[in-house]
Amino acid sequence: MAEQTINIPQLLAVLLVGFLAVRWYFSSPDPNGGGSSRGSNTGRTRPVDPAQVEQVAQMFPQLSRRDIMWDLQRNGGSVQATTERVLGGRSLEVPPPSFQPRDLTSSAPTSSSPPSSTPRSLHPDLITRYNLASKISSQQTSGNSPASSSNATTSQGQGQGQGWSQNKNERQQLLQRRREEMILAARRKMEEKDKATGADEGN
């Protein structure tokens, strides 16, 4: 009996401390939250308006949507506050790993697969890259005559192999020409194939 009466206050103390700890844990983000609206976002999380996230994301494409959502959620959905925060040079806080907004998770698969090809198309196509636009048009207008005339120098070298020159600059030019020919030939073939299968333009 005596042992039990000692245990009950201990149990209560543990419960109290535990409750305070949990309470402190949930309310601790508030003090550094800019002091806008406290309390409303602690217990139940108000969903962030996706339109607002979009608005901020368009202004600051470098920010992660998750960070934006976190900030909006914490300041009670004020786009202005988030904007000012970013413009003020204060970076957005990194949300805790437990923060998993539904909008983000549902939109993640759609945004991850198709744009994976878009951000990578920073690469110019080969025609732009090697400045071949003029050569394409000359080929189209008059068969292969301009190309073959420029090949006159190559053909000398082609007697011995594909044209290794003892001269450094010449080598460089020959390599350049081989690259261009390879690209133009591939493009020509593709165009021929397109003409052949002109019916199914769907692709």
Added chain:
Amino acid sequence: MTSSVASKRLFQEYRTLTNNPPDGITAGPVSEDDIFVWEALIQGPEDTPFALGVFPAELKFPRDYPLSPPSMKFTCDMWHPNVYPNGNVCISILHPPGDDPNHYESASERWSPIQSVEKILISVMSMLAEPNDESPANVDAARMWREKRGEYERIVRDNVRKGLGL
């Protein structure tokens, strides 16, 4: 010392590749002033969605080449299970021997000084035709290759056309 060995070897490989270029491969230093940086063009293998495509890549050689392998990075849109989204190529011949703790690759597949730029480029060409599904570099592409082959091929074909400016 070592770097002069490397540049001699690279120069010799450049000459071989110029005199006897393998089908569908053009490669050489971007500028001979720096023989440690090459550019290669690889043609897409026929009867694959990469067919008719020409894919540029950059090869960077270490100063101790051929002891260490070069790195290779496609400088075009390349949607392939074994090519990282940034273009880096992940293929066993580019891995130094003894580098693979998982033993996916046997030592003979990996880099050694008896390999060459030509062998790398030919390996990459056949990699385009036959992706290696183990340890993919581009997980999304690998999954698509496995599960939605049609979509995968469509992206590849689109990239081929884009690359040719069509």
